[in-house]
Amino acid sequence: MLGFSGLAALLPKVFAQSDPADTYPNKPIRLLCPFAPAGGVDITARTIAQKLSEAWGQTVIVENKAGANGTIAVDIAARAPADGYTLSMISSSHSVNATLLTTQLYDLVNDLAPITQATAQPYVLVINPALPVKNMAELIALAKTSPRPLTYGSSGIGGFSHLAGGLLGLLSGTDLMNVPYKGGSLAMNDVISGQIDMLFSSILQAHGHIASGRLRALAVTTTERSPSLPNVPTMQQAGVKDYEITAWYGVVAPAGTPVSIINKLNKEIVGILKTPAMAERLATDGALAVGNSPQEFGRFIRSEIAKWRQVIQDLKIRA
Numbered sequence: 001m002l003g004f005s006g007l008a009a010l011l012p013k014v015f016a017q018s019d020p021a022d023t024y025p026n027k028p029i030r031l032l033c034p035f036a037p038a039g040g041v042d043i044t045a046r047t048i049a050q051k052l053s054e055a056w057g058q059t060v061i062v063e064n065k066a067g068a069n070g071t072i073a074v075d076i077a078a079r080a081p082a083d084g085y086t087l088s089m090i091s092s093s094h095s096v097n098a099t100l101l102t103t104q105l106y107d108l109v110n111d112l113a114p115i116t117q118a119t120a121q122p123y124v125l126v127i128n129p130a131l132p133v134k135n136m137a138e139l140i141a142l143a144k145t146s147p148r149p150l151t152y153g154s155s156g157i158g159g160f161s162h163l164a165g166g167l168l169g170l171l172s173g174t175d176l177m178n179v180p181y182k183g184g185s186l187a188m189n190d191v192i193s194g195q196i197d198m199l200f201s202s203i204l205q206a207h208g209h210i211a212s213g214r215l216r217a218l219a220v221t222t223t224e225r226s227p228s229l230p231n232v233p234t235m236q237q238a239g240v241k242d243y244e245i246t247a248w249y250g251v252v253a254p255a256g257t258p259v260s261i262i263n264k265l266n267k268e269i270v271g272i273l274k275t276p277a278m279a280e281r282l283a284t285d286g287a288l289a290v291g292n293s294p295q296e297f298g299r300f301i302r303s304e305i306a307k308w309r310q311v312i313q314d315l316k317i318r319a
Contacts, residue, residue, distance in 0.1 A: 021260035024084055028059040031251075032077055032088040034070035040204070040285045041249050044118055045089045047281060048251070051272040069097050069158075071104045074252075078106035082256035084265065087115070092160060092247045095304035099312050100158045100319045108305065112252040114297035115265050118273060119249045121287035122222035123164055123200040124229060126215040131197055136218050136238035139198075143174035151177045151196040153187030158319050161187070163308065164200035164221060164245050166315045168235075171243050191215065202247070203228050203286025221245035228286040248290070250297055262294055 029052070033045045042064060049060035065073035073088050080086035090108075098108045106112070125136075133139045143150045154162035162178050169176040179196050181187040184205060191199040192214050199206075203226060209215040210229070219238045220226050222245070235243035251269060253262060270291035272278055279289055292300070 019260050020083075020258045021264045024261050024264060025056055025058045027085060028061055029084070030080075030086045031060055031062050032073035032086070033062055033064045034066065034073035034089060034091070034094075035064070036066045037064050040119075040121075040202070040287065041089050041091055043285070044249050044282070047278060048118070048269055048272055051275075051278075052268060055268055055272075068104075069101060070094060071097060071101065071106075074108075074112070075105050077252065077254055078111040080254050082113075082254040082258075084253060084257050084261040087251055087253050087265070088112075089118075089249055090252055091249050092304065095301060096158060096160065096163065096308045096312070098305045099309040100317065102319075109298075109302060111255050113255050113257050113262055114294045114301060115251040115253060115262055116269050116273070116294065117248055117250040117290040117292050117297045117300060118269070119282055119285075119287040120222070120290050121247045121282075121285060122203065122220040122226050122234075123161065123245060123247060124203050124206050124210075124220050124226070124232065124286075125164075125168075125198060125200055125218045125235075126191065126206050126210065127198040127218060128191055128194045128196075129213065129216045130194055131216075133218075134216075136233075136235065136240060139218060140172045140174055140240075143172070143176060149175045149177040150198065151179050153179050153181055153191055153196045153199045155184045155187065156180050156182070158312070158317055160245070160247060161200045162317075163311055163315075165198075166317070167243065167245065167311055168240065170311070170314055171240055200245075204284065207286070226286055227288075228283065250301075266294055 031045055031049050033042050035041045045062050049062045052060045070093050077086055077088035094108055133142055152165040157180055165176050187199050190196045210217045217232045219235045220232055273289040273291035282289055
């Protein structure tokens, strides 16, 4: 007569808990984009979606849910079933929103599961060539002696271009005046025409104007030079100690999504990011592919929130 252990060995293993990643995905996936079509986040999302569809044989649909500083899409993702079939892009703006917006309905750290950071890209500080400076040391000296505050354009209160200028003022001990616009292109027009002195711009937006001489590039905001502007120093190389701003995009899922599904998504998306074709596409935006682990991306998000919370408090910014 068989004992209990012998009977158990003969039973089919139907009671063993299966790994949800084994059959994932078996239906279409939504990848929410918090911003309008044709921008950097949207282009990155669509490239990832296309490659995931090709790899897994399941449609990955990009849905643009723009508005409310990018919070609409992320709120939808945070409230979606934690099964891996609703994902969302996020950007560096969301780490600012965590402090600046007091009415958002989700917690960026607790309500979402990081999958991977997708990209990192600098801003470039550009000035009107009529401004009598050739480098950051001369700009800071002018800002300290000018009878009026030097002006810099931004895409709005609390936007990254606003914070970039605010951080420069804090670290250099200068009084710089933010001039908010309804969009980066309007600010770009005014720095070219000399209505404002400078602008922290994306490399994609500024590169042609730098090449033509309509703008002068003084520094990029990341800790390493950009391959798109190899002759332009970083802020730290130019003498602004501790200055570092990195714009970034990433991919998240609802909190509680099974770890095995997060890991499967991470492995596939990181593989996509590391391809030469993806690197070439991102380079048009002055961006570099990252592709890190969920744990690394989670730590990065928390550090970004803490950094910008301090800057927002120091500058006394209100949304």
